[in-house]
Amino acid sequence: MPALDLTIGEDELIEILREHAASADLAGKPSPEVLRAVRGSSLPALSVPKEYGGAGGDGLAVNRAIARIAYHDPSTAIILFQHMAVCSRIAEWGSPAQREDLLPKLATGEWLAASAWSESGAGAAKKNLATIADEREDGWSISGGKAFTTGAGLTDVYLVLAQTTQVEDDSAYGSSGQSFFLIPATNPGIEPDLSLDLVGMRASATGFVELKDCQVGVDALLGPRDTASTIIAGVRRTGASLGAVSVGIAEAAWDLGFQAAQRKSLLDLQAVRHRLVDLRSQVESARALVEQAGRREAAEPGDVTLHSKIHASQACEDVVAGVARMLGSAGYVVTNPINRMARDARAVALMGPTNDLSRELVSMPWAA
Known part of the structure; x- marks a missing residue:
């Protein structure tokens, strides 16, 4: 995965995410250690303008950061995505007093937003x-x-x-x-x-x-x-896409499948290699569309953002299901990470705007 630019250090944050993601999922609540690490990182500042102590990141920067976090802990990625979205709304629509009061606290992680x-x-x-x-x-x-x-x-x-x-x-x-x-x-x-x-x-x-x-x-x-x-x-025109969460989950699932194939000495089998190639193509297609949304280069950038969420979440579910089939009986064990990935992958499609609503938003101008 690409490196994270973090105040507390990439290795420390990633280790905390890895250590607590599974237990937090089992408990059904976020880990206090993870939340402290997130607040102490540079991530809360990503979408805050530089004049308020932030990094001034655009949709592309947000999508890349969220995908990296989702690779290790999709729940934390969702919390951060919503925080960044609120920061962007305040930066765009807030009064001078609201910006001066809230954005510096949101940038430092002293405050998180929902x-x-x-x-x-x-x-x-x-x-x-x-x-x-x-x-x-x-x-x-x-x-x-x-x-x-x-x-x-x-x-x-x-x-x-x-x-x-x-x-x-x-x-x-x-x-x-x-x-x-x-x-x-x-x-x-x-x-x-x-x-x-x-x-x-x-x-x-x-x-x-x-x-x-x-x-x-x-x-x-x-x-x-x-x-x-x-x-x-105007939210979707920023290019920040929930599809970034799906990209992170899909890549984590593919890596899990590839590593399992290596351990089982299955990479000598052409059918396994080709299946991994097909799954990887889905990961990369999802990443490409999410990154295109973040660049906001299309004539209708908001539509691309919606398409990226639809496609990435569907591709993610397909990749996770494909890896689960490759794992066989090992993937049927409740503690196998693929099961958590499957549940999290499905959740993205149901988050707002849901995939069905996204389709409606894109297609409504076509109606007579």
């Missing part, structure tokens, strides 16, 4: 939100519940999507009557619930976030009121 967008009844397209923000003289009161929030309970600030105006909207993703709010985890009106027991990405601290009359000031609003759909539409 997105709280999804709701059980709103569907993948984030319609019909039950989380309501009522405007008051001195700010807002927000009540509702969020599901599948990655980093719930361990991050320091949430980017919360709420309904601020009731409107009829036929847009494909989000509603024009929705707004984003930046809410510190210390706000007494926000409470995480980690009772959600996931099949995949078990160490990602993905759970519920409940908001009960959560009082925030006017300065908590990110961007103009009722423009969340515009902000959401």
Whole structure:
């Protein structure tokens, strides 16, 4: 794998990831040692602009870093991806005060960020939100519940999507009557619930976030009121792709299969070599499309980002399944890493925007 540029040192972080990934998955929660290492690394600063103490990394840099982390620990990669995404939203849409206050803390790892967008009844397209923000003289009161929030309970600030105006909207993703709010985890009106027991990405601290009359000031609003759909539409144009997580998992699975073939002296068999070549081609095709998304060179970079997530997650599942078949009965042992890889690979396809929603977002302009 390519080298990581880390304040605490690549070897130290990678060793911690390797040591704790399997046990954290079994426990269903992130390792404190891993979280400390992540906060002490240069990774939280990657997507923060340089003027706020960050590295100023673009979508390509984010995708490469996330793929490298996902190779060792996909759950941690997802936590970092969401942190970087929130940093990018603040850098693009935040007020000068929000940038000055939040971005330096997010860059140093003192604070980690999480997105709280999804709701059980709103569907993948984030319609019909039950989380309501009522405007008051001195700010807002927000009540509702969020599901599948990655980093719930361990991050320091949430980017919360709420309904601020009731409107009829036929847009494909989000509603024009929705707004984003930046809410510190210390706000007494926000409470995480980690009772959600996931099949995949078990160490990602993905759970519920409940908001009960959560009082925030006017300065908590990110961007103009009722423009969340515009902000959401711009997310994919950054080129940062969840497909990067799939690339890391797929490469780890391929290496596992190759090493098993070496141990069993199977590389003399043409059928095994050719199967490994076919699987490797899928890994490289996924990587190429994710990197293309990060470069943002296409006429419609947002569509390439969506395509990269669809293709990389599907390729990853195929590679993991192919390696599992190569491993035979050894892969049927519950402790074999291929089983965790399979569960994590499937999880990426279900993360927002889900693959089905991604297909809809790409294809909607074709409709009459």
